[in-house]
Amino acid sequence: MRFPRVTAIVSSLLLAAGATLASAATSHAAAPTGYVALGDSYSSGVGSGSYDSASGDCKRSSKAYPVLWKNAHSPSSFNFDACSGARTGDVLANQLGHLSASTGLVTISIGGNDAGFADVMTTCVLQSTDTCVAKVNTARAYVQNTLPAALDNVYNQIRAKAPAAKVVVLGYPRFYQLNGTCIAGLAEAERSAINGAADLLDTTISARAASHGFSFGDVRTTFAGHEICSGDAWLHSVDWLNIGESYHPKPAGQSGGYLPALTKYAP
Structure with missing residues (x-):
């Protein structure tokens, strides 16, 4: 049978x-579902207030885009390691410890401090237009010649330590709306030079991110119409009473500028 x-x-x-x-x-x-947020002050949330006292000088804000994304999506774990003032070397030395095979999402903004943008803005606010533009050009040379290798080192380590993660690299906004509402402050030539350097920085970061298979969140598009001199700025201008928050996103810049740029790739 x-x-x-x-x-x-x-x-x-x-x-x-x-x-x-x-x-x-x-x-x-x-499936890896943990979220690790790396980077500098634009990721830690400087300029948004509501800082976690335990974060000290890193100034991690509850209004920063990593926390906003975490609150909306409830990842299995969340490590907020971004820190004000961080450069690429600081990320390598201090921020990669929570990455692992269980990490499903990594976000990072880095490179602005390496290029010396704080020094650029200080120079432009306090000195002549010619000195400002010369400082901007020094930063541009660094971005073109030195920053790419530094970014590659960081991106290589992120991929090695979090092999399954979706990595979203966030850029930087243009600071100024040209021919805008500002009637004082920097000369238009200075604002234009600063915007051009921001574009170069974003283009460089985007290219290096793409070469590693990472997504690039371009916040210039989400901040469009909300730059300084726009009449509805999502960025602080120079703040003499709290100088560290100058040229950083306000809470609206985190929720309306950075969060949508992240959500485009990590919905």
Whole structure:
């Protein structure tokens, strides 16, 4: 009779199917879903207030885009390691410890401090237009000649330590709306030079991110119409009473500028 043989074949197929489903369920359960937020002051939320006192000089804000994304999506774990003033070397030395095979999302903004943008803005506010433009050009040379390798080092380490993660690299906004509402402050030539350097920085970061298979969140598009001199700025201008928050996003810049640029790639 053939029934025992047919029964055996059917039983084998059912067992194999069950094993496949169990394996798929196990794989799904083990999918990496932790979120690690790296980077500098634009990621830590400087300029947005509501700082976590435990974060000290890193000034991590509850209004920063990593916290906003975390609150909306409830990742399995969340590590907020971004720190005000961070450069690429600081990320390598101090911010990669929470990356692992269980990390499903990494975000980072980095490179502005390496290029010396704080020094650029200080120079432009306090000194002549010619001195400002010369300082901008020094920063541009660094971005073109030195920053790419520094970014590659960071991106290589992120991928090595978080092999399954979706990595979203966030850029920087243009600071100024040209021919805008400002009636004092920097000369238009200075504002134009600063915007041009920001564009170069973003172009450089975007290219290096793409070469590693990372997504680039271009916040210039989300900040459009909300630059300084726009009449509805999402960025602080120079603030003599709290100089550290100058040229950083306000809460609206984090929620309306940075969060949408992240959500485009990590919905």
